Amino acid sequence: MTKIPTVSVIVPAYNVAKYIKETLVSLEQQTFSDFEALIVDDGSVDNTAAIVRQICQRDSRFKLLQKANGGLSSARNYGIRHAQGEYIALLDGDDIYHKDKLATHIARLYRDSDIGVVYSASRTIRDDGKPTFITLSGKPIHSNNVLALLCKNFVGHGSNAVFRRCLIDEVGDFNESLRSWEDVDLWLRIAATQKWRFYREKRILSYYRVRPSGLSFNIVQMRNSGELVIEDATLRSPQLVKPMLPTVYAYMYRYLARLSLQSGDMQTARDFIDQALMCDRSIFYRDVRSLVTLMSVRLSSVAKLAIGRSLGFAKTVQGKH
Template identity: 35%
Template sequence: MTNTSILISVIIPAYNAAKFLPDAIASVEKQTFPHWELLIINDGSTDDTIEIVREHQKTSNRIYLINQTNQGVSAARNQGVAHSQGQIIAFLDADDQWLPDKLSQHWQHFQSNSRLGVSFAQVEILDQAGEPTGQVSTSRLNNLKPEYFLSENPTTTTSNWVIRKEVFTQVGGFCLDMSYSEDLEWLLRVSSTTDWQIQGINQVLTRYRTSSGGLSSNLYYMEAGWKQLVNRARIYAPQLVHNHFALAQALHLRYLARRAFRLKLPARVGVDFITRALISDWRLFFHQPQRTFFTLLAVFGALVMERIFGFNTHRRADAEGDKSLGVAE
């Protein structure tokens, strides 16, 4: 029987999330908006994820545990939506957190606009230890065109999303065969095939944990995931892809070049991405020219330093893991 008092269903996909999950759950429990349920989708964890959820269930009858074999984050989110009772869905990754008025602010946002399908806000960036980096997302919040979702993610992270369940039902769930850019693909599908609006709130409501290291291969997997997005978009938005592919690819490759530099990967990785970005579309020089210039300066400067001094200062970082969620530039 449906619980009509539940208005927002919070979905946390969790795979071996024991280290960070308690903080994520606590940030939901501290919400000033009272009408929520929390569905935690255990995606085949082998750590203490299940035990942590059960401990929280002892003090709350609004927390539900759903177990599935390991199928990936897209399947976990889809499973959560399928079991949800709320008319609004809010996604939260197990290693991220919300500010206390997150759900309240988004609920008011939906109440003020009946055509709003996806609500998001600004994001505070945390380091791997959960400490603030001083960085806040600066992406566009309003007047978002479909082509914006073809190249970059204005919402930064799925933990920032609050959506109408009706929209999810209309366009379908996350693509199960995509490990990267599945969030961008879903937003692009909404933006290019429906009349639902995607709008942001000019306020920090989500705290996103990023990693300090990464593998070069992860960035190339991200590029492959973006190509999957493009191939899918060619089916439902062929003209959009035709008109914007070159610049969109250039923007995405520039983002990967910047990410490679921030992760302190070997300079050749960043050089590869920015070189191919400029080959894809030279207009990149005129699209946020300062960002393009400093990316060029950073990656080629790192390459020169490596060659002059005869050693790779980034070699150790190349062996570390990387959280592969897309982050807006």
Template identity: 30%
Template sequence: MNPLVSIIIPSYNYGFIIEETLRNLQEQSYPAWEALVVDDGSSDNTAQIVNEFATRDNRIRFFTQKNKGVSVARNLGFAHSKGNYIQFLDADDLLSRDKLAIQVAFLESHPEVDISYTDHLYFEHERPDIVYPDYEMNNHNWLPKIDAKGYDAVNTLIYSNIAVVSSPLLRRAIVEKVNGFPEFSNYTEDWEFWFQCAIQGARYTFLDNDQAKTMIRIHHRNTSRNIQIMQAGELQFRKRITSQVRNSPVLNAEEKENILQRNAASTQKLYKYMMYHANLGSLRQLKILYNLVSPGTFVSYYFKSLNFKRKELFKKKRR
């Protein structure tokens, strides 16, 4: 008997695309799945479309909540799920036909692995036949491909995210162990979730199979990104890392200290970059930067940034 896979799909005003997502699941070669669509306070026709699918296919269930964000929606879906394995899926993403079958077979034969993750491709909504390995469409594959747990996994995740949210297939136990997605995280919730799994001892294994991929859609709803707000979200996440690492049951004292030192260096580098590239004449940007650090640190970097911009202006005048 095939183990059940719970596919958890948060959706906010994705009525224009959710039908394609659900049809994609129905075309999976692996039949033992349930899809839990959680509507995050949409004002469009999402409910009508999903309920029509649920009427015809009892594997699809529909839940609603007030607009509370993607992490709360994922956790609500997980609370109602029944599967041995968990597949988080953004409402605009697609899965290759054999992805679930290949990953379930892998995890069933490798009980030591907690999270199997695959490669991904990005495609434009208007041109689905043209794909790229990166969001910026520069043909740069940023994906770290590891088979690691403990310190090695944490050390990878301290520098960058390890996978798009729709790529991994997870054992239910690891999601329960970390109490689901962090509901206080902004723009880094999937990265922080993978990090929390790692510091609780999860083993990650990249599954290199061309038939198992996630397809990430690029469209008008996910292209309008405020880089500074995203960087601020990362900085807040890095501030939370300290307590998370210190409480990790799988890292020894020396490993914890090494991770914390690397995190401190990355935090400093990121804040410096944000200050040096900020519009210092914008009160809105300055308020964001001020609230991220202590007043003394802000003042120090503010004057360093002024000096940096002065030197850059002088260089341009000399050219």
């Protein structure tokens, strides 16, 4: 009888032949070994699948699933539907886990039954895998998780969370109609239950790759998705969220300004910063990263050069999948 793994690691993969081996090796090297890795090839047209098959042949914990291209949420949901583990871990096909990632998080979930989602601090890495100076602490900026998530996604990115499988049964899976903010939407639904805690591990256990290739930032799409997620959160918890909406929108516009800056669209970055200032200018003196974004936009030509040098290229920074 085949033993059911404790953790199912869901790895959505779309045209990541350049990176997928390093990603999966970081799983092979985990100090916690009782896992299955479900790599969901979301209609790749490169040799991603062939590389994955090689690893599957040498390690039976790895399984390749293939489907027509449907986007990141579709790939994650497909993997979750095939998962056997009590816990779900997310790892995008070009990111990397520290060797203690699973062991640290699973120990916490074993220890505290009221914790539903665990995550860690992260560091960004360049396209070539070299670390940058940019880290994400994952520290929430508000004591209420719903309000904290609406202002900033403290989980940080899609390769960070490990959570109980039962949460999907309780609140549903990733919303496939959203082309961005889909992870924030899921965390918000979990937070709104007021049943489960989020736990932050202060150690850097995830490495998030910023690539010069992939799907370009679609700022309009991101704004539309963000507005939909905020509206849904407001409908779920109107008394809690409505008083905070000016601040929530200020943070959203600041985030869009940063993405516009990274993509080299300086005028759009300035427009979003102006909108953020109109909504709630206090975020720029209460939050260091917001202040840095404001200064970067105001000094955009210098900032663009600094971002380019940090990430190893001096052209558009683009999103993934």
